[in-house]
Structure formats: C-alpha cells, structure tokens
Amino acid sequence: MVVVIIIIILLFAIFSIVIKHNHNKAEQMRIEATKKAEEEEIMKIAIETQKIEELKKEKQEEENATGIIYLTFDDGPTSDSTPQILDILKDRNIKATFFVLHYDENHEQFIKREKNEGHTIALHGYSHKYSEVYPSADTCLENFRKIKEQVYQTTGIESKIIRFPGGSSNIVSKKYCEGVMTELVTRVVDEGYRYFDWNVDSDDAGHAKTSQDIYNNVTSGIKPERNNVVLMHDFAGNHKTIEALNDIINWGLEQGYVFRRITEETPMVTHGVNN
Numbered sequence: 001m002v003v004v005i006i007i008i009i010l011l012f013a014i015f016s017i018v019i020k021h022n023h024n025k026a027e028q029m030r031i032e033a034t035k036k037a038e039e040e041e042i043m044k045i046a047i048e049t050q051k052i053e054e055l056k057k058e059k060q061e062e063e064n065a066t067g068i069i070y071l072t073f074d075d076g077p078t079s080d081s082t083p084q085i086l087d088i089l090k091d092r093n094i095k096a097t098f099f100v101l102h103y104d105e106n107h108e109q110f111i112k113r114e115k116n117e118g119h120t121i122a123l124h125g126y127s128h129k130y131s132e133v134y135p136s137a138d139t140c141l142e143n144f145r146k147i148k149e150q151v152y153q154t155t156g157i158e159s160k161i162i163r164f165p166g167g168s169s170n171i172v173s174k175k176y177c178e179g180v181m182t183e184l185v186t187r188v189v190d191e192g193y194r195y196f197d198w199n200v201d202s203d204d205a206g207h208a209k210t211s212q213d214i215y216n217n218v219t220s221g222i223k224p225e226r227n228n229v230v231l232m233h234d235f236a237g238n239h240k241t242i243e244a245l246n247d248i249i250n251w252g253l254e255q256g257y258v259f260r261r262i263t264e265e266t267p268m269v270t271h272g273v274n275n
C-alpha cells in the first residue's frame with residue numbers, strides 16, 4: 001500500500017515538473033517571438049527612414065543640378081548590346097530605363113539584371129512590327145498587355161511605363177489605321193499607363209554613323225533646367241552607342257546634370273500626335 005502511494009506521489013511530481021517545463025518553454029518561445037517581431041519592426045522603420053533620406057538627397061541633388069538626364073534604351077534586350085550597356089551603367093553607378101520588346105528565355109537573364117541593378121524596365125511592345133501593332137487601338141493595347149505580362153512573369157514587376165513603337169508622333173500608323181494615335185494617347189492613360197516619348201534623339205537608329213555623331217546629337221540636344229529624355233537603342237550591333245556612352249556620361253556630369261531612371265512619378269515627356 002505504502003509503495004503504491006509513493007509511486008502515485010512520484011508520478012504526480014514528475015507530471016508537475018513536465019507541465020511546468022512545457023509552460024516555461026511556451027513562455028520562452030512567446031518572449032522570443034515578441035522580441036523577433038520587435039526587431040523586425042525596428043529594421044523596417046530603419047529601412048523606410050533610409051529610403052526617405054535617400055529620396056531627400058536625390059531631390060536635393062536634382063534641385064541643385066543643371067538639369068536631369070534620363071537615358072533610355074529601346075528595342076532590347078539583346079545578348080550583344082544589353083550586357084555591355086549594363087556594364088557601363090554599373091561601373092558609373094547610373095540608373096537608366098529600358099523599353100523592352102518580347103524576348104525568349106535566353107534573354108530573361110538581361111531583364112533580371114536590369115531589375116537587380118536598379119534600372120526601370122518599361123514596355124515598348126510584344127512586337128515592334130507596325131503592321132501588327134497599329135491595325136487598331138485594341139491591337140496596340142494588346143501588344144502592351146502581352147509584354148507587360150511577360151515582364152511580370154520574369155520579374156514580378158507590373159510595369160506601367162510605355163513607349164509607343166515609333167513614338168506617339170509616328171505617321172507610319174496612318175498606313176494601318178487612320179487616327180489610331182489620337183485614340184491611343186488617351187486610352188493608354190485611362191488604362192493606367194504613363195507614356196514617354198523623347199526630347200533628345202541620339203539618332204542611333206537613323207542617320208548617326210559614328211559614336212562621335214551619337215555624342216554630338218545627344219550633347220547638343222540636352223538642355224538645362226528640364227527633364228531630358230534621351231532616345232537610344234540596345235538592339236544588336238549598336239556598338240556606336242556603346243562607344244559613346246561613357247563620354248556622354250562624362251559630359252553630363254561635368255555640366256552638372258544628374259542621371260535618373262524614369263519612374264511612375266516622372267512627369268510624362270510626350271510629342272504632339274500626327275495621326
């Protein structure tokens with residue numbers, strides 16, 4: 001009988017210890033979780049504060065600058081030009097904007113690199129063929145929607161910044177649909193896009209033959225106290241632009257300009273519509 005009582009007492013004691021231990025463990029875990037949540041909150045606030053400080057600094061730089069230069073590269077990505085341009089921009093710590101076309105899986109790496117290195121991935125179109133883009137406003141909007149979806153699949157970014165193939169001032173669309181640009185410039189804005197043309201043309205897809213031509217076109221086109229949106233291209237074989245890029249950056253910095261990427265906050269720079 002005594003033995004049974006002792007066993008019961010012992011079992012009860014062990015049971016109490018286990019309960020207490022578990023309780024202490026749960027309490028400790030709760031404290032640790034609270035501490036972790038607090039640390040995460042502090043970290044979040046620190047990151048936000050840092051972001052605000054950086055934005056303030058950028059704003060201040062812009063106010064003190066001669067003007068702002070937005071370098072934009074259309075028609076990529078290409079394995080030939082895009083990585084070379086990215087190398088230069090990385091080396092000079094300059095952010096730019098890439099208006100991209102449809103790409104295959106071998107080129108996804110360049111889109112990811114553009115994102116990871118802090119550039120803006122903007123939309124030029126799934127296709128650049130005017131006969132496919134401009135039969136109607138709907139075909140053009142679908143052309144943007146498809147490249148937007150592809151960029152989203154690659155990066156998780158929902159890009160709202162667009163550039164019409166040929167620019168909003170193009171007359172080539174007249175061949176496929178009378179008045180289509182007039183309709184499009186309001187419809188894209190209604191759909192939440194912001195469209196950008198350019199006010200400085202490097203002419204690297206046109207008459208510029210040498211890197212000196214590119215340099216001259218860009219540096220003579222840039223004007224103080226405004227947002228200069230510079231049209232350039234990262235299509236394959238565009239070595240003259242790549243060769244001119246460092247000199248253009250040197251010139252801009254020497255003249256007191258700052259280089260920025262286009263964001264949703266950037267005021268739209270647009271042409272007049274001709275169709």
Ligand SMILES: [Zn+2]
Nearest residue numbers: 074075165166
């Ligand atoms: Zn283009």
